Amino acid sequence: MKIFVDPPQNESRRDRIERNVFAQLAQMRVAERADAAVPAQPASNRRAWMFAGLGAAVAAAVILVVSTKGEAPAPARVAEDTTPSRIVTPVGGESQFTVADAVIVAASDTSVDVKRAADGGITLVVARGAVDCDVAPRNNRPPFHVIAGDVSVEVVGTRFTVARTPSPRVDVVRGKVRVRATGGTWLLSAGDSWTPPVSGSGEQVAEQAPVSDQTPEAADPQIEIDRVQNPPTLTPTPMAPHAQYQLAQKLEATDVPRAAKMYRVVASSKDSWAAPALFGLAELEAKTNATHALADCNEYLRRFANSAQAEDVAWLRIEILRSAGRRDEARVAATEYLRQWPQGSYAGIARRIASPP
Amino acid sequence: MGLSIVERPTPEDEAELVAACLAGDVAAQRALFRREFGRINATIYRILGPTREVDDLVQETFIAVFRGLAKFRGDSRLSTWIDRIAVRVALDHVRTRKASSVPLGVIGDELADASIPDAQAHARDGLRRLYAALAQLSPEARTAFALYAIDGRSIAEVARLVGTTAVTAKVRIWRARRELMKRAAADPVLKELL
Numbered sequence A: 001m002k003i004f005v006d007p008p009q010n011e012s013r014r015d016r017i018e019r020n021v022f023a024q025l026a027q028m029r030v031a032e033r034a035d036a037a038v039p040a041q042p043a044s045n046r047r048a049w050m051f052a053g054l055g056a057a058v059a060a061a062v063i064l065v066v067s068t069k070g071e072a073p074a075p076a077r078v079a080e081d082t083t084p085s086r087i088v089t090p091v092g093g094e095s096q097f098t099v100a101d102a103v104i105v106a107a108s109d110t111s112v113d114v115k116r117a118a119d120g121g122i123t124l125v126v127a128r129g130a131v132d133c134d135v136a137p138r139n140n141r142p143p144f145h146v147i148a149g150d151v152s153v154e155v156v157g158t159r160f161t162v163a164r165t166p167s168p169r170v171d172v173v174r175g176k177v178r179v180r181a182t183g184g185t186w187l188l189s190a191g192d193s194w195t196p197p198v199s200g201s202g203e204q205v206a207e208q209a210p211v212s213d214q215t216p217e218a219a220d221p222q223i224e225i226d227r228v229q230n231p232p233t234l235t236p237t238p239m240a241p242h243a244q245y246q247l248a249q250k251l252e253a254t255d256v257p258r259a260a261k262m263y264r265v266v267a268s269s270k271d272s273w274a275a276p277a278l279f280g281l282a283e284l285e286a287k288t289n290a291t292h293a294l295a296d297c298n299e300y301l302r303r304f305a306n307s308a309q310a311e312d313v314a315w316l317r318i319e320i321l322r323s324a325g326r327r328d329e330a331r332v333a334a335t336e337y338l339r340q341w342p343q344g345s346y347a348g349i350a351r352r353i354a355s356p357p
Numbered sequence B: 001m002g003l004s005i006v007e008r009p010t011p012e013d014e015a016e017l018v019a020a021c022l023a024g025d026v027a028a029q030r031a032l033f034r035r036e037f038g039r040i041n042a043t044i045y046r047i048l049g050p051t052r053e054v055d056d057l058v059q060e061t062f063i064a065v066f067r068g069l070a071k072f073r074g075d076s077r078l079s080t081w082i083d084r085i086a087v088r089v090a091l092d093h094v095r096t097r098k099a100s101s102v103p104l105g106v107i108g109d110e111l112a113d114a115s116i117p118d119a120q121a122h123a124r125d126g127l128r129r130l131y132a133a134l135a136q137l138s139p140e141a142r143t144a145f146a147l148y149a150i151d152g153r154s155i156a157e158v159a160r161l162v163g164t165t166a167v168t169a170k171v172r173i174w175r176a177r178r179e180l181m182k183r184a185a186a187d188p189v190l191k192e193l194l
Helices: A011-037 A046-067 A221-229 A241-251 A256-267 A274-286 A290-303 A310-323 A327-340 A347-354 B011-022 B026-048 B053-071 B078-095 B118-134 B139-150 B155-162 B166-185 B188-193
Strands: A086-088 A095-099 A102-106 A111-116 A122-128 A130-135 A144-148 A151-163 A169-181 A184-189
Touching (some): A310 A347, B011 B078, B118 B188
Parallel strands (some): A122 A144
Antiparallel strands (some): A086 A111
16 A cells, blocks of 8 residues: 655745754754853862853853844844844854844854945955855845955855855855956856866866856856856756656556556666565556556565565455456465465465465 | 756765764755755655644754764664654654644645645545544554555664564554555545545
């Protein structure tokens, strides 16, 4: 018995859960650091007190950043701005904060300044470390920039990471950003990564191609980047056996011949999904063609005799024979089943079938 | 044309990813979340059905994963270890009867919509009846059955995930199936789904 239940696939829902998870984790870490910063016993020397006080001060500053956040932020609806002008995270920690409609996570050992322009524009200046930014598309919103040393990142939208140390790097998770650095301007799309071109080494910088600042549309930088950076991603890749198996399950309800064909392709492979696919095929064909279904069952029991579902397949074989009115063969099959699984899940009914008429 | 590419990470990849996560690398943590989200979401949804609690439990699972990552010894695949946490979270939830009886239509776009075709409405009705029937079973039988018959796990996997022997898992699945078939005999919509 297989029942198809399709779980909801919704990117915004996944993003919301992701934000909640990381916001909660950040809060937990901050609370733990605050607990750890309070000495259980008064320290006996002055130096120890100084470090404890410093730790508590850092923890308190981070708590101020995070605890005012309340519910986990959703970038599109964040109204409360909880941003101090400078955020410093300790080694091993991270901090999440909001700036207008953006949710920023500062990584371990990061120092970042937040600056606001008169037009509402926001600039993050990363002195060290890395920031992960989830920013709404800037269509009619004030500009959003991140500066890391000589590298300036302008947000087109929507999510990316900028690292200053150990070396400058920009990773775009979603949307697009424009990177300006010595040597040119680059427009990066989701999945692109940028590191500074190696100058004077003669080495080809293959990760991204600079685009003209004046005519970005004409240059079509996204295509340029794909062509230079990662041509294999544009080549169709055969569907993975797992995906084929799932598709075959879906197709059972609408296109039985195609579902059977897809099950057969997976079943004929040496992938770990071959056994479930052959079982699926046997069950599917049991509804329409007993001869084929029995052949599938026999093939399964020959190839996957020790698999977890072998017993179920053996039982399916008995059911197919009974449904086809082949009672004598069903009796023999039930006897074989009992020999192999005397205490099996179907042993009771198998005994009744196996008993002489 | 939609392409689905499933890449199985090697143990070395997993070890690196775990190490990066433990070192506080946010990008690695998010990569792990995104890699595992689809499967965990599906497993919890298939055990509980379409209720409001699914999002909370997925969240709870990932928090437990990241909080407990230091305890992952690499004895099994990382995905198996995470699956076990997800199943434990779902099973605990069912055991404490926190599961609400909110029927289909509360997640995402599934809210009742007069414009949806009859076939979809019929399928949703079948699903609602299935989970109503599953709710009558013991938490253990319900979970084992859902993992096997809905989430497509093998009996051996079910046994590993719920922490029992294959024989016990099989018996639970068998009993659940028997109960469902009994109910289906008097419920044509459920019978059609099964």
